[in-house]
Each structure stands twice: as C-alpha cells, then as structure tokens.
Amino acid sequence: MTNTLAKPTGNVSVDTSELSSAGLTRTRRNILSGIGEPVALLGALVVLIAIFSALNPRFATITNLQNVLNQASLPIIIGVGATLVILIGSIDLSVEGVMAASGVAFVLMSANTRGGQDMGIWAFIVPLALGIVLGAANGLIYTLLKVPSFIVTLGMWFIGFGIATILYGTDAYPELTNETLTQWAAKIELGLPNVFWLAAALVIVAALVLRYTRFGRAALAIGNNEDIARANGMPVRKHKVTTFIIAGALSGLAGILATMQMGGTSNHIGEGYLFLTLPAVVIGGTALSGGKGGVLRTFLGVILLTVLNNGLVLAGVSPNFQSALSGAILVVAIVAAAWSQRGRLRIAK
Amino acid sequence: MAEPLIRLQQVTKSFGPVDVLKGVDFEAYAGKVTALVGDNGAGKSTLIKGLSGVQPYDGGVVSFEGREVHLTNPRQASSLGIEVVYQDLALCENLDIVQNMFLGREELKQGTLDEAAMEFSAIKALQSLSVRTVKSVRQKVSSLSGGQRQTVAIGRTVLRNAKLVILDEPTAALGVAQTEQVLNLVRRLADNGLGVIIISHNLADVFQVCDYISVLYLGNMVARLETVKTTRDEVVAYITGTKVLEGVNE
Numbered sequence: 001m002t003n004t005l006a007k008p009t010g011n012v013s014v015d016t017s018e019l020s021s022a023g024l025t026r027t028r029r030n031i032l033s034g035i036g037e038p039v040a041l042l043g044a045l046v047v048l049i050a051i052f053s054a055l056n057p058r059f060a061t062i063t064n065l066q067n068v069l070n071q072a073s074l075p076i077i078i079g080v081g082a083t084l085v086i087l088i089g090s091i092d093l094s095v096e097g098v099m100a101a102s103g104v105a106f107v108l109m110s111a112n113t114r115g116g117q118d119m120g121i122w123a124f125i126v127p128l129a130l131g132i133v134l135g136a137a138n139g140l141i142y143t144l145l146k147v148p149s150f151i152v153t154l155g156m157w158f159i160g161f162g163i164a165t166i167l168y169g170t171d172a173y174p175e176l177t178n179e180t181l182t183q184w185a186a187k188i189e190l191g192l193p194n195v196f197w198l199a200a201a202l203v204i205v206a207a208l209v210l211r212y213t214r215f216g217r218a219a220l221a222i223g224n225n226e227d228i229a230r231a232n233g234m235p236v237r238k239h240k241v242t243t244f245i246i247a248g249a250l251s252g253l254a255g256i257l258a259t260m261q262m263g264g265t266s267n268h269i270g271e272g273y274l275f276l277t278l279p280a281v282v283i284g285g286t287a288l289s290g291g292k293g294g295v296l297r298t299f300l301g302v303i304l305l306t307v308l309n310n311g312l313v314l315a316g317v318s319p320n321f322q323s324a325l326s327g328a329i330l331v332v333a334i335v336a337a338a339w340s341q342r343g344r345l346r347i348a349k
Numbered sequence: 350m351a352e353p354l355i356r357l358q359q360v361t362k363s364f365g366p367v368d369v370l371k372g373v374d375f376e377a378y379a380g381k382v383t384a385l386v387g388d389n390g391a392g393k394s395t396l397i398k399g400l401s402g403v404q405p406y407d408g409g410v411v412s413f414e415g416r417e418v419h420l421t422n423p424r425q426a427s428s429l430g431i432e433v434v435y436q437d438l439a440l441c442e443n444l445d446i447v448q449n450m451f452l453g454r455e456e457l458k459q460g461t462l463d464e465a466a467m468e469f470s471a472i473k474a475l476q477s478l479s480v481r482t483v484k485s486v487r488q489k490v491s492s493l494s495g496g497q498r499q500t501v502a503i504g505r506t507v508l509r510n511a512k513l514v515i516l517d518e519p520t521a522a523l524g525v526a527q528t529e530q531v532l533n534l535v536r537r538l539a540d541n542g543l544g545v546i547i548i549s550h551n552l553a554d555v556f557q558v559c560d561y562i563s564v565l566y567l568g569n570m571v572a573r574l575e576t577v578k579t580t581r582d583e584v585v586a587y588i589t590g591t592k593v594l595e596g597v598n599e
Contacts, residue, residue: 214462233453
C-alpha cells in the first residue's frame with residue numbers, strides 16, 4: 001500500500017514533529033468521541049436499577065444480576081449480528097427462523113430423549129453451518145437479485161421455521177440428556193455465567209473489528225452511501241454477503257445456546273428474540289438508516305431492556321400489564337434516543 | 350510545447366442513434382489548467398466519463414503520457430493516475446477527513462488500519478496544497494462547508510498520486526470566498542506539476558485560473574484557445590455556436 005502514499009511534488013516542507021503530535025491527540029480524542037449517547041444510556045440504566053432496587057430488595061442481589069446477564073446473553077449475541085447488518089442500512093428478520101432450524105438440528109444430533117445418535121462435535125458444526133448457509137442465502141439473494149433485505153430475510157425467517165418444523169416432525173418434545181450441555185450456559189465461572197462470557201467476547205471482537213479493520217470502515221461507508229463506497233473501490237457486495245453470513249452464524253449459535261438453556265427444543269425456540277433485539281439495537285443508538293452505531297451500544301441497549309423486564313417482574317407488575325408497559329417504555333426510549341436527529345431520521349431504506 | 354499529458358484524437362461516442370461525440374480532439378498538459386466549456390448537451394460529461402473509464406469511448410485514440418491507452422473502467426483509469434472529482438464529491442458524511450481521503454484504499458499495519466500513517470499522509474497531502482481552511486483532519490465531513498469538502502476531495506486526488514485531475518463544476522455550489530479558495534487550490538495542483546481539467550459554466554472562474562480553454566459545441570471541438578489570447582465574448586461566441594471552427598480540427 002505504500003504506493004498510495006502522498007508524494008509531494010512541489011517544494012513542500014513538512015514539520016514532522018507537529019504531525020506526530022497531531023496523531024497522538026487524535027488517538028485520545030477518538031476514544032472519547034461519541035461517548036455522549038452511551039453516557040445517557042448508562043444514566044438511564046442507573047436510574048432503572050435504583051428504582052427497581054427500591055421496589056424490591058431482591059433485585060440488587062448477585063444472584064439476580066447473574067440471572068439478568070444470563071437472560072441478556074442471547075439477545076447480545078444476536079444483537080452483534082443485527083448491528084452489523086443495520087450498520088450497512090439493511091435488516092435481518094430471519095433470526096428466529098434460523099434459531100429454530102439450528103436449535104432443532106442441534107437437539108436431534110445430540111443425546112436426547114427421542115434417542116437417535118449422539119454426533120458429538122457435529123451436533124455443533126451442522127447447526128452453525130445451517131445458520132451460515134441461510135445467512136449466505138440472505139446475502140446473495142439480497143445483493144445479486146437486488147431484493148430488499150427486509151423481504152429476503154422475512155422469507156428466510158419462514159424458510160428456517162419450515163426447516164425446523166420438518167426436522168422436528170411429530171414426535172415428543174426432545175430434551176437433552178447430557179447435563180453438561182444443559183447446565184453449561186448458566187454455570188457461573190469467575191462470578192458470571194458462561195454464556196455471558198461468550199457473549200461479551202463476541203461483542204469485544206466485533207467492536208475491535210469495526211474500529212480497526214477495513215471491514216469496519218466499509219460498514220460505515222456502505223451504511224452512509226453505498227454508491228460512494230462502490231465508486232471508491234470498496235467491495236460492497238462481498239461486504240454485504242459476509243455481514244449476512246456472520247449474522248446467520250450468530251443466529252445459529254443463538255439457536256444452539258437457547259436449546260441448551262431450555263434443556264430441549266421445539267420449532268418455536270426462537271420466538272420473541274427478534275423483537276427484543278431490534279429495539280435494543282435502536283435504543284443503543286445504531287441508526288436504522290445505517291452508517292452510525294456500534295456493538296457496544298447494542299450491548300448497553302440489551303442490558304437496559306433485560307433489566308427493565310427483570311425489574312418489572314420483581315416489582316410485582318402483573319404479566320398482563322408487563323408487556324404493554326415495556327412496550328410503552330420502549331417507544332418513549334426510542335423517541336428520546338432519536339430526538340436529537342428527528343429531522344433527518346430516515347427509517348425506511 | 351511539450352508532449353501533452355493526455356491526448357484524445359478523433360474520439361467518438363454514441364448512445365443509440367445519437368452521436369454525442371463526433372470525433373473530438375482534446376489535449377491537456379502537465380502543470381497546466383485546461384478548461385472544458387460548452388453549453389448543456391455539448392458532450393462535456395460524456396467526454397469526461399470516457400476519460401474516467403466510466404463510459405468508454407466507441408472510437409478514437411487516447412494517449413496518456415505519450416502511450417496509447419484504453420480506458421475501460423474507473424479503477425484502471427485511477428491506476429494510470431487519472432482522478433475525477435465529481436460534482437457530488439463522493440465523500441461519506443459520517444466519516445472524518447482522513448477516513449474519506451483513504452476511502453477504499455486504507456493503509457494497514459498487521460492487518461489493522463494504520464490510522465497514524467494515514468493521518469500523516471493526509472496532512473502531508475493537504476499541506477502540499479497549502480490548505481489552511483481545515484482545522485483538524487479528524488473532523489467529520491458532515492461538519493465541513495462546501496469549500497472544505499471540495500478541498501478534501503481534491504486533496505484525495507493528490508493522495509492517490511494523480512497525474513491528471515478532472516474537476517466537474519468545482520465551484521458550482523460555492524460562495525464567493527470559497528470559490529476563491531478552491532480556485533487557488535486548483536492553481537496549486539497545476540503548480541505542483543499535475544495536469545488539471547476543469548469543466549465549468551462559470552467563465553469568470555475559467556478566465557481566472559485556466560491556461561487553455563477548449564470549447565465543445567454539439568459534439569465537436571470548435572475551439573482551443575489560450576486564455577491570455579482570447580476574450581470572454583469570443584468564448585461565448587464559440588459556446589453558443591455563433592462562431593465556428595477556427596484553428597482546430599484542421
């Protein structure tokens with residue numbers, strides 16, 4: 001890449017000391033920049049925690065915290081993929097279908113109450129591959145046939161659900177018989193559940209990739225204006241397909257983990273995850289129009305919503321009101337998050 | 350006169366039955382600013398799209414640095430050293446100046462973005478153009494004025510080692526002071542040894558900054574004038590077709 005370095009053609013004197021010091025101030029500023037919104041989010045989180053702690057002393061216990069993080073882990077994992085997709089101005093609605101397909105494939109290939117053969121490591125590889133294939137199909141149909149991602153992934157949702165239904169058949173509910181598997185997710189290591197460590201690791205990896213690689217730069221450029229990205233030689237199609245493959249793989253992983261958490265699965269294993277994750281991404285501050293946001297924000301968004309749900313239960317809010325209440329809070333939160341840019345918020349793309 | 354940096358001989362381009370370029374001769378020199386003027390529909394954009402590789406010519410000969418070349422796609426034109434700054438500038442508003450200047454050509458160190466090196470090169474490129482209007486190269490483009498954006502887009506061509514920079518209406522949306530800045534920048538590009546082609550409707554700009562003026566009229570090159578030896582009225586006459594074919598296409 002050195003051939004793209006500037007070759008000053010005139011009599012140019014460059015003060016290198018000034019330049020390198022400029023580089024240093026940049027690094028510092030870059031880390032601090034864009035921290036405003038996450039701070040507001042953290043503030044909201046603190047307020048929620050304070051309120052719920054006051055309403056029920058059981059809320060602010062270690063056990064409950066571990067419980068919250070355990071619940072938040074799957075939406076976080078799905079949210080990483082959803083954020084990558086939304087950053088480029090697309091949407092992936094196939095999450096629940098992919099989860100169902102991979103979850104059912106996983107349980108049937110593991111030791112389970114229906115019998116059959118325990119395929120060992122293949123019980124993990126095949127469901128993940130299923131997620132990758134469905135994600136790749138999303139990406140290829142979206143980019144090659146130029147069908148809006150909303151439509152493609154909506155269809156893929158039901159294709160995944162159909163695969164799950166066929167695999168599931170009509171036999172009894174299959175439960176995992178291997179206790180190591182069923183207890184892994186919630187098992188506490190170093191104070192936190194295993195599944196949360198996994199989710200946190202994925203968030204960190206994704207955050208680093210977005211910040212420090214060409215992939216991340218391309219995501220922001222494509223999200224802002226894919227024609228410009230293409231005109232400057234960025235591999236737009238490849239980036240989009242890769243993004244949907246990652247999202248598919250993460251949905252597949254979530255299907256496996258959800259099955260492990262439940263101890264068994266049906267073709268309905270994914271239900272409810274999409275409509276927890278997408279609002280969390282938006283509340284976190286990733287713009288649905290693309291080009292702005294990140295996985296750390298999504299992480300905070302998921303934690304916020306999970307705390308909200310958990311707190312409402314512990315505060316004794318009747319389940320009948322709970323869904324309406326959390327919906328209302330969601331709307332308020334999204335309006336508040338988008339208030340500063342309500343003028344140029346373009347939701348449909 | 351030295352060898353032209355780029356020379357077009359009898360290039361043609363048709364869209365269906367419409368001949369947009371009817372055998373056009375054109376040249377531009379390193380270190381000089383050449384204006385390409387003409388009324389709407391004269392074929393300016395088509396001529397430029399051929400040079401940038403976006404829409405290859407149907408016929409004719411293109412020579413770059415004395416060698417015959419076939420410009421078939423933008424990437425290839427860019428690798429030869431031909432860069433176009435389009436009217437809409439092609440900058441991502443959500444990225445900062447450095448990120449935009451290296452868009453699609455990011456430098457890597459051990460597989461990750463080498464921000465320090467890119468920032469250094471960006472500053473160096475802007476300094477080579479004596480840019481003083483930009484405070485920090487880490488500003489987001491969304492916070493820049495039209496003139497500053499034009500500056501970034503031009504700076505990017507320097508960074509890409511352009512030999513020939515083509516500017517499409519560089520001052521179209523700018524105020525007086527900003528127009529002045531951009532014209533100075535254009536002059537400095539040429540002073541740094543680059544060949545510059547400007548498409549403009551604004552003859553005041555053209556007379557201020559250009560060395561040569563080429564006039565297209567309905568797909569024909571009707572005049573190639575030296576700025577110091579012509580007048581505004583003469584150029585207008587060629588553009589509007591009231592004066593034709595003098596000393597070109599001989």
